[in-house]
Amino acid sequence: MTEGIITRWFKKVGDSVARDEPLFEVSTDKVDSEMPSPAAGVLTEILAAEGDTVETGSRVAVIDENAAAGSVAPSPEPSAPAPSSGPPTTTKEPVKVAGDPVATTGAPRVAGVVMSPVVRRILADGGVEPTTVHGSGPGGAITRRDAERAVANGPTDEVVVPLSNGLRRMGQHMTLSTQSTPHGFVAIEADASIFDQLDAIGRHTRDGVEITDQMVMGLAAVRALGEFEFLNATFAGDELVVHRTVNLGFMREVLRDGMLVPVVHAAAGLTLRALARRVHELFERVTTRQLTTDDLMGGTFTLVGPTGPDSLWTNPIIIQPEVAVLSMGAVRRVPVVLEDGVSVGVGRRVVIGLSFDHRVCEPFTATAYLERVAELLAGLDLDSEH
Numbered sequence: 001m002t003e004g005i006i007t008r009w010f011k012k013v014g015d016s017v018a019r020d021e022p023l024f025e026v027s028t029d030k031v032d033s034e035m036p037s038p039a040a041g042v043l044t045e046i047l048a049a050e051g052d053t054v055e056t057g058s059r060v061a062v063i064d065e066n067a068a069a070g071s072v073a074p075s076p077e078p079s080a081p082a083p084s085s086g087p088p089t090t091t092k093e094p095v096k097v098a099g100d101p102v103a104t105t106g107a108p109r110v111a112g113v114v115m116s117p118v119v120r121r122i123l124a125d126g127g128v129e130p131t132t133v134h135g136s137g138p139g140g141a142i143t144r145r146d147a148e149r150a151v152a153n154g155p156t157d158e159v160v161v162p163l164s165n166g167l168r169r170m171g172q173h174m175t176l177s178t179q180s181t182p183h184g185f186v187a188i189e190a191d192a193s194i195f196d197q198l199d200a201i202g203r204h205t206r207d208g209v210e211i212t213d214q215m216v217m218g219l220a221a222v223r224a225l226g227e228f229e230f231l232n233a234t235f236a237g238d239e240l241v242v243h244r245t246v247n248l249g250f251m252r253e254v255l256r257d258g259m260l261v262p263v264v265h266a267a268a269g270l271t272l273r274a275l276a277r278r279v280h281e282l283f284e285r286v287t288t289r290q291l292t293t294d295d296l297m298g299g300t301f302t303l304v305g306p307t308g309p310d311s312l313w314t315n316p317i318i319i320q321p322e323v324a325v326l327s328m329g330a331v332r333r334v335p336v337v338l339e340d341g342v343s344v345g346v347g348r349r350v351v352i353g354l355s356f357d358h359r360v361c362e363p364f365t366a367t368a369y370l371e372r373v374a375e376l377l378a379g380l381d382l383d384s385e386h
Helices: 117-126 144-153 165-180 194-201 213-225 272-287 363-378
Strands: 003-009 022-027 032-036 041-046 053-055 061-064 183-191 233-236 239-242 248-250 301-304 324-328 332-337 344-357
Touching: 117 144, 183 363, 194 213, 194 344, 213 248, 213 272, 213 301, 213 324, 213 344, 213 363, 248 272, 344 363
Parallel strands: 248 301, 301 324
Antiparallel strands: 003 022, 003 053, 022 032, 041 061, 183 344, 233 239, 324 344, 332 344
8 A cells, every 4th residue: 555545634733632542534445544643742733634645654744742732723724844953842653555546635535536515515416426527626626617517518428537546456456467377267057056945044144144145155165175275375476375274355346446355364164154244244344444454465265256146157367466266157047957867947057167377277177176166065054054
């Protein structure tokens, strides 16, 4: 992470602040975090306004540890930092965050677009989506005139929309992966009658947590890795590190901001009930933007769930430095040949695929892994796992 956006100040100039008290909020790629004060004293200067993008290590405020509360007059505008001519009497806090591609202003942002509250209200009242308006202000900011023109004339035929920080970084990571890794892909169609059993006993665990198709597939995928350990690995330079602990990432879409892959650490040995609880907790933190760095780090294998109710399969790009990613399509009801070999009935099937690093294995071994996943999926004892 190299930069981030100051989204809110909890204190103003002249306020007293205690050590470790929340001082301001910063927005990184997809996580909002409250930054604690590194010292106790009086906030004498704010050097980065709300809406500003700051680089890692930037000086954003000054706290005087010797001043008394009320001794500093509040200032509405952030001032530029001045070079120190003597021994420092203040404390500065470096901020390690990631930022936004849009140039900085003091205005708040909606969907990555810089605008003031007045502009936001004009567009909302006129039913115009901010992302369809081309801002003529500094850094692409939408001015009041831009908003009024958009409401009067409607959106233009061509709209210049800056990429969100999440989409930009996702593109960078995926480009790096395709350029550095020789990708291979295989897929098989697997018996999905286990999901009929799941529907029969109920889609919630005994603890009341919802069970999704992706969670059930994740359980089978993790157990199959016990026999294909070389797929539960990461590259470190030219060396392959095979991990004994399975840290399973679940790919999750973030609306208009690409995707996130929160990680269930130490997934091997979990029951379906325990795995469902862990995944549910992670997805809740995705929704509320409360994920921590630990939630996103350390993955050794990734699962991509169905991308839509009619999707057949996905050919995902490997997430570096991992060596494989499993994908599943939607569980579908299709015509199938019954056991007598001549009759046709209705059954449930799912296509599962594996994107793999050709430096680790080839299509035959990758297919063998998928077949083992299918076997374990069909053989799950849902009564005990539930």
